[in-house]
Amino acid sequence: MFTVMRTGLLAAALIASTALTASAEVVYHRGNTADPETLDQHKTSTIYEANVLRDLYEGLTTANAKGETVPGVAESWMISDDGLVYTFKLRADAKWSNGDPVTAGDFVYSLQRIMNPETGAKYANILFPIKNAEKVNKSEAKTEELGVKAIDDHTLEITLEAPTPYFIDLLAHQTGLPVHPASVEKYGAEFVKPENIVSNGAFVLKEFVPNSHIKVTKNENFHDAADVKIDTVMFYPTEDRGAALRRFQAGEIHSNNDAPVEQVKFMRETLGDQFRVAPYLGTYYYALNHKDEALSNPDVRQALSMAVDREFLAEEIWGGTMVPGYSMVPPGIGNYGEPAYADYKDLSQIDREEKAADLLKAAGFGADHPLKLELRYNTSENHKNTAVAIADMWKPLGVEVSLVNTDTATHYALLRDKGDFDVARAGWIGDYSDPQNFLFLVESDNPGFNYANYNNPDYDKLMDEAAATTDLEKRASILKHAEEIFMRDLPFLPLLYYGSISLVSSKLHGWEDNLQNIHPSRYMSIAQ
Amino acid sequence: MARYILGRLLSAIPTLFLIVTISFFLIRIAPGGPFDLERPLEAKVMENLARIYQLDKPLWQQYLLYLKSLASGDFGPSFYFRDFTINELFAEGLPISIQLGSSALVLALIVGGAMGVLAALRQNRPADYSIMAAATIGVTIPNFVVAPLLTLLLGVWLGWLPVGGWNNGAARNMILPIVTLALPQIAVVARLTRGSMIEALRSNHVRTARAYGLSGYSVVVVHALRGALLPVVSYLGPAAAALLTGSVVVETIFGIPGIGRYFVQGALNRDYTLVMGTVVVVAVFVIVFNLIVDLVYALLDPRVRYD
Numbered sequence: 001m002f003t004v005m006r007t008g009l010l011a012a013a014l015i016a017s018t019a020l021t022a023s024a025e026v027v028y029h030r031g032n033t034a035d036p037e038t039l040d041q042h043k044t045s046t047i048y049e050a051n052v053l054r055d056l057y058e059g060l061t062t063a064n065a066k067g068e069t070v071p072g073v074a075e076s077w078m079i080s081d082d083g084l085v086y087t088f089k090l091r092a093d094a095k096w097s098n099g100d101p102v103t104a105g106d107f108v109y110s111l112q113r114i115m116n117p118e119t120g121a122k123y124a125n126i127l128f129p130i131k132n133a134e135k136v137n138k139s140e141a142k143t144e145e146l147g148v149k150a151i152d153d154h155t156l157e158i159t160l161e162a163p164t165p166y167f168i169d170l171l172a173h174q175t176g177l178p179v180h181p182a183s184v185e186k187y188g189a190e191f192v193k194p195e196n197i198v199s200n201g202a203f204v205l206k207e208f209v210p211n212s213h214i215k216v217t218k219n220e221n222f223h224d225a226a227d228v229k230i231d232t233v234m235f236y237p238t239e240d241r242g243a244a245l246r247r248f249q250a251g252e253i254h255s256n257n258d259a260p261v262e263q264v265k266f267m268r269e270t271l272g273d274q275f276r277v278a279p280y281l282g283t284y285y286y287a288l289n290h291k292d293e294a295l296s297n298p299d300v301r302q303a304l305s306m307a308v309d310r311e312f313l314a315e316e317i318w319g320g321t322m323v324p325g326y327s328m329v330p331p332g333i334g335n336y337g338e339p340a341y342a343d344y345k346d347l348s349q350i351d352r353e354e355k356a357a358d359l360l361k362a363a364g365f366g367a368d369h370p371l372k373l374e375l376r377y378n379t380s381e382n383h384k385n386t387a388v389a390i391a392d393m394w395k396p397l398g399v400e401v402s403l404v405n406t407d408t409a410t411h412y413a414l415l416r417d418k419g420d421f422d423v424a425r426a427g428w429i430g431d432y433s434d435p436q437n438f439l440f441l442v443e444s445d446n447p448g449f450n451y452a453n454y455n456n457p458d459y460d461k462l463m464d465e466a467a468a469t470t471d472l473e474k475r476a477s478i479l480k481h482a483e484e485i486f487m488r489d490l491p492f493l494p495l496l497y498y499g500s501i502s503l504v505s506s507k508l509h510g511w512e513d514n515l516q517n518i519h520p521s522r523y524m525s526i527a528q
Numbered sequence: 529m530a531r532y533i534l535g536r537l538l539s540a541i542p543t544l545f546l547i548v549t550i551s552f553f554l555i556r557i558a559p560g561g562p563f564d565l566e567r568p569l570e571a572k573v574m575e576n577l578a579r580i581y582q583l584d585k586p587l588w589q590q591y592l593l594y595l596k597s598l599a600s601g602d603f604g605p606s607f608y609f610r611d612f613t614i615n616e617l618f619a620e621g622l623p624i625s626i627q628l629g630s631s632a633l634v635l636a637l638i639v640g641g642a643m644g645v646l647a648a649l650r651q652n653r654p655a656d657y658s659i660m661a662a663a664t665i666g667v668t669i670p671n672f673v674v675a676p677l678l679t680l681l682l683g684v685w686l687g688w689l690p691v692g693g694w695n696n697g698a699a700r701n702m703i704l705p706i707v708t709l710a711l712p713q714i715a716v717v718a719r720l721t722r723g724s725m726i727e728a729l730r731s732n733h734v735r736t737a738r739a740y741g742l743s744g745y746s747v748v749v750v751h752a753l754r755g756a757l758l759p760v761v762s763y764l765g766p767a768a769a770a771l772l773t774g775s776v777v778v779e780t781i782f783g784i785p786g787i788g789r790y791f792v793q794g795a796l797n798r799d800y801t802l803v804m805g806t807v808v809v810v811a812v813f814v815i816v817f818n819l820i821v822d823l824v825y826a827l828l829d830p831r832v833r834y835d
Contacts, residue, residue: 038610120577122563127572138572194610210609212694212785236693236783242676243692243781249684250691405560409798413560416568449567498636 022394025231026526028508031247031256036209040191042114043175045123047517048430050174051257052235054484055216055521056199057177060088060107060156062170065523067514069169073102073178073200076155076289083163083470090154095221096180097204104150110178111158112143114137129164131242145447163470165335166434173431202228202522205427211237222522229525245503248274254508255524257517259501261382267503274504277321280511282429282498283438284322286375287392287415287451288490292364292422294371301490303359306344306352307393314496322496328374328441328486330497332515334433336476340483357397366398376404377425378411386495387425415451424451429498433516435479439463442491452493533819534688540815544808548598551807553593555800562798572790595806603808604801608793614805618787622809624694625774625786631706633764633771636713641760643714644721645753651726659718660810666715675708675781692783703807705782709775713767720763724756754828761828765821769813773806 010014033048042052042228062072064357074088115136121412123286128134143250170176180198190196202224203216218228221506236253239242241260244268247253259267259275267275288304295301307334310324327339344352365371377383377392382406385511391401401423406414415424430437440446443463444455462482469475477513486492500517510524563569563577578584582593597604603614647659682704683691695701728734729752737751774788787806794802826832 035577036611037608040611043610117572117576120573120580122569122573122577124573137570189611190825193572208611209620209785210612211621211779211789212783238783240780240783243679243783246676246679246684247693247783250679251686252693253690407796407798409560409564410558412568416564448570 021322024528025230027232027234028230028255028521028524029234029236030252030521030527031244031253031258031503032100032235033237033258034239035237036214039197039205039208040189041174041179042110042119042121042124045176048237048257049390051519052214052216053177054518055201055203055233056197056205057201058094058222059171059173059176059178060090061172061176063172063516063518063520065510065512065520066517067512067516069172071174074105077168081342083165084160086158086160086167087151088158090156091223092154093223095223096200097219097221098180099221100180100182100198102154102200104156104180105153106178106181108148108150109155109181109184111148111176112146112510113179113184114175115146116143117201121175125172126173126175127159129162129167129170131159131161160462162467164166164467165470165472165475166432169334169432179387202520206232213237222300224522229449230521232362233521248503248505251505253503254505255511255519256503257500258520259503261319261321261501264321271503274506276502276504276513278502278517279323279330279332279498279515280429280498280500281330281333281433281515282427282515283325283328283494284427284496284498285325285328285425285492285494287424287426289422289424289452290455291453291489294365294373294511295422297363298357298489299364300365300371301493303356303363303397304394304399305342305490305493306356306359308390308493308495309349309393309399310495311390312350312393313386317382317389318496318499321499321501323499325494325497327437328484328492328494329347329435329483330430333430333435333438335434340480340487342487353396360397360399366397370398370400372400372402374404374423375401375423375425376406376411376414376421378408379405383425394518414449418447418453426451426492427498430516435476435483436463436466437484439486442448442486450491452491454489456485456489459489460484529834533823536819536822544811544813547811548595548804548808549591551804552594553587555795555798555803556587558795558798560798561798564798581605594801598804598808603805606799606802608797608799608802614801617790617802618805618809619804621774621785621787621790624697624784625779625788626698626772628702628705628709628778628784628786629768629774631702631770632709632713633768635706635710636717637760637764639710640714641721641757643750644716644760645725647718647722648725648729648756649748654778656722660722663715664716665674667719669713670777671708671775672777674711675704675778678704678708679781690780691750694782694784701782705778705784706776708782709771713771716767718764720760721756724759725752728752728756758825759829760823761824765817766814769810769817773810773813 014398029497032051036044036049038044041057044053058072060072060074061069064070068383073090073094075091076398077086077088079086086372090104091335096102113119114124114127115118115133117137117139118125124137132141132145135141142299150156151157155263174347177198183198187196194205194207202219202222204219207215215232217232219225231507238256241258244256245260247262248256288301290296314320324340326345329336329339331339375387387403391403393399412422428438428441440463441449442452442454444460459482464473466478504511508524509527511519563574582590597709605613606617609617643659647656650656650676679691682689689704690701693701734747734752737747774786776792779786779788790802791806826834
């Protein structure tokens, strides 16, 4: 029997540390990209919403300071031999902020709620590995048929559609966070208001003033409250990155999860270690429309990819905050090993360009018969700079690029509606650390994300095969094979791996750079 | 007078109606909708969201529903700030924008007015030239340059004032935003006052007042300035409407929760109700301030009567 047993040892160890500083209130001023659309965890989808929700709630599993998945409300779990049934043992001391115990029934209620199509949960599909989840979400099954069952108050059983090695990581995502059933029943959509909200995380919501701040304060009922050193976290929406930098310099915020890329040199010089760049679980890419006549030729796609000087993009355009990307799956990801890199990764740029020119020439394109492409990107200074640079790199091959810029909503609406385009910018940040979360984007039955209209039965078959494989090593090699096909066919042209950029004050302790860029406030402290 | 005001307010209703109608349909022409994200939604979820927000109904029906709720003073739910109604957002943000805008307006009127009068009295002398040079700079440098410069100087380097944040309306947090908002207005008011003041000082009634031997103060303030303020007032009407409804740039740079940002956020997020709400609020302010301007005219110019 394949069993995973993990116990939370943290709680018992540090009860004595409460009486350290009883004096002044410790306030953590935290810059956070933008205001959440909502604090209803089931209706959210963005990273900046996750940053706030992670402080307010605790899922069955949760993230530690390094972003690794660790036991949360569930103190241990068992997985059946076939990898389909997970039995979670919930910790006895898990409480809601009003003192109610957190029970298995709360999780049943919450998972049913997010799958219920009436909820309008934007990101419900991430939990489709749960048995019948997709059917419930599409009104093809009743919510009670969802594969989630409370055996007793402290035992929860979740049944899956197929073995899913990343399922434990998935539960730490914001969509897996529980709601307090009694509050949702009583207040409906208003349960998120500060006066109504009941949460089970390290902090509770006190104020939410759009465009100003979100104030959360320590939850004394949290099972690990003794270990939480911050009394209050103030989240500020920092849409203007330049302004955020100035606030940081003036000491008004302790951290910000972004920084003006155009000032990288200045920040490195003046802020030293307080300016941080870390590898991030994301890929910046261009989707190539396979329905386009010229782009349906794989040699043309390969040529376009080879001709891009990724080192230049990473260093000159992005100031070293991005890493040259030669695969769709970023390196360092869990359950995988080394990604399947493009075979020209180790060639010099000059050799690549030469090869690219030959390929395009063979495909019938050149100076006298130029390949005309329309490159679309959403508004951003650096998306523009990247597009201009790439157009310039393609020019010597006889590629004429016309740039089309639209705002984000227009850009993605066009891609979603399968509008007419040749090349379009996009990016993907992994929701969990598993190659499946990158490679599923171009499965042929995933029209929403498969901007390229890529359709390769071999690829689909490998993805299905991987989904049914429990042995992690075997699964990794199947997925790697799929990525090799990806890199041969290039539905997307991977350009860069994202880096996470942060400003972190030297007074703020406990912020550990990690691939998922997850930084729960409960592990931080502030030196006075 | 009361009849006149009532008439003006009544005539504003068709104007507002027209503005609401045009904006309602214009915003719907923009491609994409409020739920178009980088991550596309399941068709079923999209359908449910559309139903919850009544976007599944035919456009004309949505329009009638919107008019109906608007008539009862309800701006509807926000599509982006899903935990708030538009009324809640405005209740929080509008007083803040009004507070900042009116302070900036008063500052502009006092400082700009004084500078203009001084320049007019010292016409073509160094004081005049330096005031007008400063005013030209004030008009030409945009606030997205002024604001970062001010915060760098007074916030980051000297550490006298906070760089950003509202801090529940603490006076320290208001100074820089007010100054940033007021600077271009000061410049315009100074230029307008100077121009009309020079004209007024040359006019017959002022010459007559001088000939009667009235004191310099009385001539300048009572006789010349009163008439000279007319162009300033007609400028300030629309300017006040714009100032009191917030500034995107100033609110974004200083992190202020006013309603100025909602215009841009609403448009970019296709938050239809938020866009409509801001349009209505701005329209009401413009209408009201134009009325106020006309009433102030009657006070300043004895020839204007609304009986």
